[in-house]
Amino acid sequence: MAAAGESAPPTMRERYRAQVRHEVKQAALAQLAQAGPAAVSISAIGKQLGVSGPALYRYFASRDELLTELAIDAYRDLAGALAAASRAGQGPGPRFAAAARAYRSWALEQPHRYRLLFGPPLPGYDAHAQPLIDAAQAAMNVLLGTLGEADQATAPPEPLASQLASWARSYDHLAGPAVAMHAILAWSRLHGFVSLEIAGNYASMGLDPARLFEIELAALGTG
Amino acid sequence: MAAAGESAPPTMRERYRAQVRHEVKQAALAQLAQAGPAAVSISAIGKQLGVSGPALYRYFASRDELLTELAIDAYRDLAGALAAASRAGQGPGPRFAAAARAYRSWALEQPHRYRLLFGPPLPGYDAHAQPLIDAAQAAMNVLLGTLGEADQATAPPEPLASQLASWARSYDHLAGPAVAMHAILAWSRLHGFVSLEIAGNYASMGLDPARLFEIELAALGTG
DNA sequence: TTGATTTAGTTACAGTCTATAACTAAAATA
DNA sequence: TATTTTAGTTATAGACTGTAACTAAATCAA
Missing domain, CATH: 1.10.357.10 (Tetracycline Repressor, domain 2)
Structure with a gap:
C-alpha cells in the first residue's frame, strides 16, 4: 500500500473514480435545479446513471456528503x-x-x-x-x-x-x-x-x- | 347533510377536531424547532400523540398542508x-x-x-x-x-x-x-x-x- | 502469465417515511 | 332504536437512506 499519491500522476482507477464522482454531481445538480435540495436522491441518481443505488456509496459516504460537496463547488x-x-x-x-x-x-x-x-x-x-x-x-x-x-x-x-x-x-x-x-x-x-x-x-x-x-x-x- | 355551518356555534365534534388539529400543530412546531422543517413527520407526530400515523390524515390532507398551515400561523x-x-x-x-x-x-x-x-x-x-x-x-x-x-x-x-x-x-x-x-x-x-x-x-x-x-x-x- | 488482492458493482435487507385502502368501533342523528 | 357519519385501526404500496453479504472484474506482484 504505497502512501496515497499526493503528487503522483493519477492512476487509471483514480481517473475513473473522479469521472464517476463528477457524473454523480452533475446528475445531482440537475435534480437540485429541478426540484430543490430535498429532491436530490441517491437512488434516483443511480437509476439515471444506469447503476444500482447502493453502488454510489463507493463514491460518496452519504447523501449529506454529496450535498456538502455541491455546496463547496458552488x-x-x-x-x-x-x-x-x-x-x-x-x-x-x-x-x-x-x-x-x-x-x-x-x-x-x-x-x-x-x-x-x-x-x-x-x-x-x-x-x-x-x-x-x-x-x-x-x-x-x-x-x-x-x-x-x-x-x-x-x-x-x-x-x-x-x-x-x-x-x-x-x-x-x-x-x-x-x-x-x-x-x-x-x-x-x-x-x-x-x-x-x-x-x-x-x-x-x-x-x-x-x-x-x-x-x-x-x-x-x-x- | 346540513349546509356546513359557517356561523352556527361549533358542535362538540367540531371543537374536538379543532383541538386535535391544534395538538398536531403543536407537536409539529416542536419538531420544527428541534430539527427543521424536513424533520416534521406525520408518523412521528402520531407516535407522540399516542395515535397511529394514518389517523392524522383525517385532520390534514397531507404533510404539505400541515406545513402550509404552520406557515400561515407564523x-x-x-x-x-x-x-x-x-x-x-x-x-x-x-x-x-x-x-x-x-x-x-x-x-x-x-x-x-x-x-x-x-x-x-x-x-x-x-x-x-x-x-x-x-x-x-x-x-x-x-x-x-x-x-x-x-x-x-x-x-x-x-x-x-x-x-x-x-x-x-x-x-x-x-x-x-x-x-x-x-x-x-x-x-x-x-x-x-x-x-x-x-x-x-x-x-x-x-x-x-x-x-x-x-x-x-x-x-x-x-x- | 499466474495467483493474490483490491475494488466496483450486485442483490437483499432493515428501517424510515408518505399516503391509500379496507375495515372496526364508537358516536351523533333521525 | 336503527342509520349514518366519523375516528380510529391495521395492512400495504411505494419511495427513500444506508448496511451487509456476495460476485465479478480489474489491478498488481511474483
Missing part, C-alpha cells in the same frame, strides 16, 4: 464569478458595483445553488463542516477585497470596531474596521435583496427587480 | 408582533424602529419558524397557495403601515414609480411610491440581516449582531 464558483467581475471593473467604486451585480446575476442564474448555500441548513447536512466554512470565507473575501479600496464609510463605535478589526486580521485582510463593516453590511443587503427576488417576492408585487436592485445598489455605494 | 403571529411593536412606538420614526426591532426579535426567538416563512420553498409544499400569499401580504402591510408616516425617501424613477403605486393601491394603502419603495427595501435589508444572523454568520465572525443591527437600522432610517 462557493468556489460564486467566488470565481465575483473575482472575475471585480477584475473587470475600473476603479474602486465600479469594481464593487460589478461584484454586486455579479452576485445577483449568479444567484438568479442558479437559484437552487444559491439556496443551497444560503438557505436554511438542510435536513441532515452539517453546515458547519470545516471545508464548507473555508469555502464560504473564500467567497466572502472576494467581496471584502472589492471594497477594500472603495470605502469611505464611517467608523463603527467601539465594541464593534475591535471585533471587526480582529475578524479582518484573522483572514489577513488589511482592511480596517470601517471597511470590514461596510463589506459585511453590503453582503447582508445583497443577500436580502437577492433571496427575496429569487423567492419571487418582487415579481409577485409587479415590481421590476432589476431596477429596484440598481436603486439599492446606489444606496449601498453611499450608505 | 405569518399571523409575526404580523401581530409587528403591529404590537409599532403601536407602542411614539411618532413615525420610533414606530418604524420598533417594528424593525420586533421583526428581528421575532426571528431570533423562533428561527425555525422564520425559516419556514422565508427560507427556500420546501420539498413539496406550495409556497404560492393563495392563503399563504394573503397571510404574507398581511404581515407586509403592517411594516408598510409603520413607514406610511415616517417617510422622507426620495422618489423612485419612472417605470418603478408606477409599478410601486399600483402595488400600493392594490392593497389599499394610501402610501405613495416613495414610501412603498422604502418599505420594500427596508424589508429586504431586514430580511438579509436577520437571515444571516440566524444562520450564525455574524457569530462565527466574532461580531456582536445586536450592535451591528443598530447600525444597519440607523442607516435604514436615513437611507
